[in-house]
Amino acid sequence: MTTTPHPAVERAGLLIGLKRYEEARELLTGRLTEDPEDVRAWVKLAASHLGDVKNGAKALEATERALALDAEDIGALTTHAHALRHAGRFPETEGVLREAIRLAPDHWHPYALLADWLWRIRMVSSGQANGGAALREDLVAALREADLVAREAIRLGPEEVYPYEVAWLIADMSADRSAADRMDEAILRLDPQHELALARWTKKTATAPGVNATQAATLYADALATAPASGPMRQGLDAASYRLLRGLRWPALLCLALAAVGVDLFAAQGETQRELPLAFGQRLWDLVPMAVVWTLGALLRYRRLRAGIRVNLRSLVRRLTWSRVVLGQAVWAMLCALLITQIPWTERTVPLVLFWAGLVPSVATMWFDRPRTG
Incomplete structure (x- = not known):
């Protein structure tokens, strides 16, 4: 029986960390042929089976051999609990983890693992006792019990992330948002x-x-700089980018309203409408407020965006149909505004049709397309 890990066992542990399980098993098999009483080698062999094909039976056999050599080995006990779970004997894991806690009452990991699994074990028991449907009151009691164990794990391992992850899950299952937020803050601190x-x-x-x-887009872009592979944050950036694209319709609709004012489309009671066609100079002047609207409302905002957000906006237009729809609506409304102001109309019938043609598509879908971010 070894007290410190053999170099071959240490190398096998590194290979398991790299998910090269078959190579780890070859090393461990050789080590166990040399010394069949190496507890650490049996534990690592079980871990290789759990990591590769989730072979609970072989992992269970390896942990049983380790525990036969040293029934008080904490690593063997916790790995045995994992093996039992993957072998379909989940309820038995509670007794194994409580034994690990009894043997090592100052070690945080068995507490955290028990807190993570305890409420699930209680739900399995509740479902079996109630015809397959776990009771809500049993869940509440199980979460309360698991929370106490998780708090003890945090007390014993205040600088370890896993106990806070477990406590977050319990708080989330309990719909305790403030507690879940505190756990997230603790996790991000560590x-x-x-x-x-x-x-x-x-x-x-x-x-x-x-x-x-x-x-919102800036927050997601900053977060993605830290965790670029995060799917949820990429979805969040897409949602924020889509909101930016939806916002382009407002400058276009404002320009459409300015166009209606420029040609005096709607007669006010007691006032005489402007004579048509408008002079060339007036038509050019009508472009000035539109240019100001787009410069202040869109161009400057776009230039101030992070480069990554600008790239994502262009990508979103290619990927998402509704992005092209809202962008097309903004272009269409702006085109209608230009047609209204720049063609020397002699009467207001056609400009009025153009005004409503530019307004209605955007207004009709403005609320409907809000969730179209996926």
């Missing part, structure tokens, strides 16, 4: 690149009341 916690915090901040599309 691991600023934690993908899930960062995605949740960014979504919470970006969707808070008063946060506009530009601010």
Whole structure:
């Protein structure tokens, strides 16, 4: 029996970390042929089976051999619990983890693992006792019990991320948003690149009341710089970028309204409408406020965006049909505004048709297309 890991076992552990499970098993098989009483080698062999094909039976056999050599080995006990779970004997894991806690009452990991699994075990028992449907009151009690264990894991391992992850899950299942937010803050304090916690915090901040599309897109872009592979944050950036594209319709509709004012489309009671056709100089002048609207309302905002957000806007137009729809509506409304002001109309019938043709498509879909971000 070895007290410190053999070099071959250490190398196998590194290979398991790299997910090269078959190579790890070859090393461990050779080591166990040399010394069949190497507890650490049996534990690592079980871990290789769990990591590769989730072979609970072989992992269980390996952990049983390890525990036969040393029934009080904490690593063997926790790996045995994993093996039991993958072998379909989930309820038995509670007793194994409680034994690990009894043997190592100051070690945080068995507490965290028990808290993670305890409420699930209770739900399995509740479902079996109630015809397959777990009771809500049993879930509440199980979550309360698991929360106490998770708090003990945090007390024993305040600088470890896993206990906070477990506590977050329990708080989320309990619909305790304030507790879940506190756990996310703790996780990000320990691991600023934690993908899930960062995605949740960014979504919470970006969707808070008063946060506009530009601010939301910037938050997601900053978060993606930390965790570029995060799917949820890419979806969040897409949603914020889509809000930016939807906002382009407002400058276009404002220009359409300015065009209607420029040709005096709607007669006010007691006032004489402007004589048509408009002079060439007047038609050119009508372009000035439109240029100001687009410069202030779109061009300057676009130039101030992060380069990554600008790239994502162009990508979103290629990928998402509704992005092309809202962009097309803005272009169409602007085209109608230009036709109204720049053609020397002699009567208002056609400009009036153009005004409604530019207005109605955008207004008709403005609320309907809000969720079209996927």
